[in-house]
Amino acid sequence: MILxxxxxxxxLFIFFIVNLSYAEENKILEKYNSEIKEIKSILINKxxxxxxxxxxxxxxxxxxxxTLDSMSNxxxxxxxxxxxxxxxxxxKRIKEGVAYHKxxxxxLQEIEKKYGVPSEVIVAFLGVETNYGKGTGRVKVLDSLAxxxxxxxxxxxxxxxxxxxxxxxxxQNKLDxxxxxxxxxxxxxxxxxxxxxxxxLGVDYNKDGKVDLWNDKYDIYAxxxxxxxxxxxxxxxxxxxxxKIKDVYVNDIFKDGDVKTVSIENTRLKKILKxxxxxxxxxxxxxxxKKNKEYKLGYKNFKVIMSYNPSTFYxxxxxxxxxxxxxxx
Numbered sequence: 001m002i003l004x005x006x007x008x009x010x011x012l013f014i015f016f017i018v019n020l021s022y023a024e025e026n027k028i029l030e031k032y033n034s035e036i037k038e039i040k041s042i043l044i045n046k047x048x049x050x051x052x053x054x055x056x057x058x059x060x061x062x063x064x065x066x067t068l069d070s071m072s073n074x075x076x077x078x079x080x081x082x083x084x085x086x087x088x089x090x091x092k093r094i095k096e097g098v099a100y101h102k103x104x105x106x107x108l109q110e111i112e113k114k115y116g117v118p119s120e121v122i123v124a125f126l127g128v129e130t131n132y133g134k135g136t137g138r139v140k141v142l143d144s145l146a147x148x149x150x151x152x153x154x155x156x157x158x159x160x161x162x163x164x165x166x167x168x169x170x171x172q173n174k175l176d177x178x179x180x181x182x183x184x185x186x187x188x189x190x191x192x193x194x195x196x197x198x199x200x201l202g203v204d205y206n207k208d209g210k211v212d213l214w215n216d217k218y219d220i221y222a223x224x225x226x227x228x229x230x231x232x233x234x235x236x237x238x239x240x241x242x243x244k245i246k247d248v249y250v251n252d253i254f255k256d257g258d259v260k261t262v263s264i265e266n267t268r269l270k271k272i273l274k275x276x277x278x279x280x281x282x283x284x285x286x287x288x289x290k291k292n293k294e295y296k297l298g299y300k301n302f303k304v305i306m307s308y309n310p311s312t313f314y315x316x317x318x319x320x321x322x323x324x325x326x327x328x329x
Contacts, residue, residue: 029058029061032150035149035150035156035160036058036150038160039149039160039163039164040054040058042164043164043167043168047164047168047171049167049168049171050171053167053171054167057142057167057170057177058146060142060177060178061142061143061146062140062143063143063146063147063150063151064139064143064144064147064184066184067139067143067144067147067148067184067185068147068148068151068152070184070185071148071152071155071184071185075087076309076311076313076314079313080289080291081258081259081288081289081292081294081313081316082289082292084313084317085313085316085317085320088127088128088317088321089317089320089321089324093127093131093321094321094324094325094328096127096131096132097120097123097124097127097132097321097324097325098325098328098329100123100126100127100132101119101120101123101325101329102329104123104217104221105119107217107218107221108122108123108221111205111218111221111222111225112225114222114225115222115225115226115228115229115233116225116229116233116235116236117224117225117228117229117233117235118322118326120322120323120325120326120329121228121239121318121322122221122224122225123322123325124318124319124321124322124325125191125224125308125318126190126191126220126224127321127325128314128317128318128321129187129190129191129192130190130191130192132190133190133220136181136182136188136189136190136192136214137181137182137183137184137187137188137192138181139181139182139183139184140178140180140181141166141177141180141181141182141186141188141195142166142177142178142180144182144183144184144185144186145159145162145163145166145186145195146163148162148185148186149162149163159186161196162186162194162195162196163186163195165194165195165196165198165199166186166195168195168199169195169198169199173210173211188213188214189212189213189214189220190213190214190220191213191220191223191224191227193213193223193227197227198211198213201223201226201227201230202219202223202226203219203222203223203226204219205218205219205221205222205223206218206219211223227308228304228305228308231304231307231308232300232303232304232307233301233304234281234299234300234301234304237279237281237299237300237301238279238299238301239298239299239301239302239305239319239322240286240296240297240298240299240302240316240319241279241296241297241299242296242297243273243274243295243296243297244273244274244275245272245273245274245295246272246273246274249271249272250293252272253272253285253287253295254287254290254293257287257290258287258288258289258290258291259287259288259289259312259313260285260286260287260312261284261285261286261287261298261302261303261306261312261315262284262285262287263282263283263284264283264284264285266278266283269283269297279299281299281300282299282300282303283297283298283299284297284298284299284302284303285297285298286298286302286312286315286316287312288312288313288316296316298315302315302319303315305318305319
């Protein structure tokens with residue numbers, strides 16, 4: 001009997017703590033009543049989502065301070081090019097990328113032929129985003145998106161939209177919103193798509209009635225390729241090239257700082273470059289390190305990679321990793 005009473009008391013304690021936690025979260029949510037009302041209105045009136053489902057979703061939200069901290073301390077913001085490159089362009093990652101490419105060559109070649117995106121570029125995205133699908137995230141997507149939508153003023157508009165798309169995605173595809181995990185910013189699956197991209201650019205390549213970006217390689221590869229094509233990928237064109245700038249102009253191109261990708265006209269390029277063998281089309285100066293005077297010349301495809309993640313560092317490591325994989329495949 002004593003044992004039974006102990007179990008009962010433990011149960012009551014756990015019940016009390018859980019309910020207290022829910023009460024605290026609901027109290028915090030009340031601060032954002034107007035924003036939540038707006039989100040619910042869009043979900044009901046624009047996307048025809050059941051109101052009971054929406055209420056159930058919002059009852060499960062738990063705000064994450066760590067998500068806000070991660071946004072402020074993202075490696076793209078804090079690292080130098082040298083440090084950032086060392087994280088992603090390692091012999092281990094290159095070797096694993098080559099092995100991954102070889103293992104999945106048949107599917108990758110099929111996707112490359114259909115979309116015109118090199119297979120090594122697709123693999124490089126996976127290598128940088130999730131270490132070839134091995135690390136798709138450990139944070140509940142709902143909590144990440146709700147935290148950023150309601151508690152991150154600078155980008156609240158963007159993340160409100162992503163929260164809305166996430167709820168639509170789970171409702172329409174009968175996904176359990178409580179069991180979907182991703183990055184601290186709400187990116188999901190092996191390619192780390194945000195919910196809007198998942199809905200608009202995800203591809204059900206094998207026609208099984210769903211887009212599975214966690215487990216289905218056909219869907220994963222096709223979705224990455226489709227994303228790039230829809231954002232302007234140019235088939236058989238370079239991503240970037242190495243250039244040499246006349247010494248007198250080196251300081252000039254870094255006068256406004258480094259870590260940028262800036263549009264540059266051919267007339268200016270011809271003036272500052274050593275050698276004038278220029279491809280046609282729009283070009284960009286990729287400024288990586290003011291300290292080390294490190295720069296490249298980017299083309300349309302480099303900017304397309306930046307549509308996936310607007311960081312110059314990110315686009316450069318994807319480009320370089322794809323190059324390494326191509327050289328060793």
